[in-house]
Amino acid sequence: MRAALAVFRKELLDALRDRRTLLMVLLSSVAMGPVVLVLISTLVSGVERRAEAREVLVVGIEHAPTLRNFLERQTYTVKAAPAGYEQLLKDSQLADPVLVIGAEFERELARGEAPLVEVVGSSANTRAQGGVGRMLSLLRGFNREQAVLRLAVRGVSVDALEAIQVEERDLASPATRAAQLAFMVPFFVLMAVLYGALTAALDTTAGERERGSLEPLLMNPATPLALTVGKWAAVACVGMLIAVLSCFSFLPGQWLLRSETLAAMFRFGPGEAGAFLLLLLPLAGALAALLMAVAIRCKTFKEAQANATIVVLVVSMLPLVGFLNQGGEAPWHLWVPALAQITLMGRVLKGEALGAVDVGVPLIVSALLAAACLLYVARMLRAAAVK
């Protein structure tokens, strides 16, 4: 126990002395919260602003006074499309579709010849494509109004035209889709913890082998298990420090939210930060042990980095299981480290309460994983020092 404490103090001091690495990790984890939030909020507020604007971009509105009259009665503002709008749409620089009206529109309409109007968009330009549906339904409204007028002149009831009544009801507000991006936050926090523990984990194992300090270390009366536990405690501590910092970085980050919808949806107070930590701290311990177990097999830091990439890859792919799984959340998700934490952090963001089982299962899995990895490292330590 005394030896483990000595190792813990030394490794922690060593990790904290590695200023450059530490600074990069801290900067990326602490700055990340506010940056991610600002990016999302800019996106969402852009969507909201366009939905509220009620503008129509038109080419050749001077040829269609009837249509203009209709659009203005629907409280839309008619604006002339910018020159070169086709290129702008292709380049995704224009966020609204453009209505193109022919020169003969009014005359053909009067003669009942069905003039052609075009709604120009680009399916590759997702922002503009959102407005195409709105534009088409506006034009359908104009069509119906004209038809009704023509039938009324001929003394035919309007009801003859419509066998059924159709109305669309969209439950999503425009900001909802974009706000789903806020649920990427758990993923960022998780990766920060992983990267935070990475360098320290490799340095205490493969790094120790590479610089030839593992052999003399084992010639101390301390048992390999005590050495391993001390090292692990230091690595886990660094990982947990990163977890705390990145979780709390979202608190001031919230003040930067520009979208009211998002601010209402993304409620992240001290309570949520605490719940995040409750989930992340055990995971930081398990990941630290796992990285050490991977790295102790490697003779050099470089080799260990290559091997640790697999761990990083797996952890970053796990959240995709949640997205890809059509059946939604399955009970086994809670038994997979990292996936469980992502799932549960998502629930916290939705404002759902966590039950004892929800917290307990990942905690037990993390503890078992950490214990297994530590026993493995302790067993490998002697052989690793000699080879």
Next chain:
Amino acid sequence: MIEVQGLAKRFVQGRGRRARTVQAVDGVSFTAADGRITGLLGPNGAGKTTTLRMVAALVVPDAGRVVVDGVDVAARPAAALARMGVLSDARGLYARLTARENILYYARLHGVPDEAARQRVEQLAHTLEMRPLLDRRTEGFSQGERMKTALARALIHDPPNIILDEPTNGLDVLATRALRAALRRLRDEQGKCIVFSTHIMQEVERLCDQVVVVSHGRTVASGTVAELAARTGHRDFEETFVSLAFTADEQAHGEAPR
């Protein structure tokens, strides 16, 4: 005092069909007494490092036994290690820590109380002439400075037995002389039992009270330098060593054994 009896160790290299067994040590025995410097002399690959690793409980022997001051290393490795200071072949330091921090780390691992450890660092710095190094980070240390730090680290718990694996490797002549002087002082002033391995004959001639010649993994001769020379009938110690450590065939081909 260190007693080594009939040590043997076999390693398996490679896996599956390509696996190859190497008999690294095959019957090494010697006794190193207190207040004396015992040299383990042998050509490269003779099994010196493996022998010392078995003495230091890092490698478990296939056969044989090591007893340090009456403590069986296999049965009570922690107790045995507490009575030994080992400067191993690998002597990596922590580059971000100062020499003093490197040394104090080992003091804590040995359970030396803080105050005693601090005094001991000063004392060792005096013995090894490394006081100006103490508060520098070890990054950028020369070979000699590294060796001194590693040695101080190995001796922090004031062990009665000192084991050094090729301590002069990579040292220049002044650093080598300084090390020799330090080892003599440890022997004469404190009566330590010192065992060191080397393949350099001059080292043994200048320093050792007793020589153990190791070749092909086994002890082939032991005694003082004068005794060994008398036994082989050579006046020159190099000739003595060659005739003891190499077979006639190897001597004819001028090659060191594997």
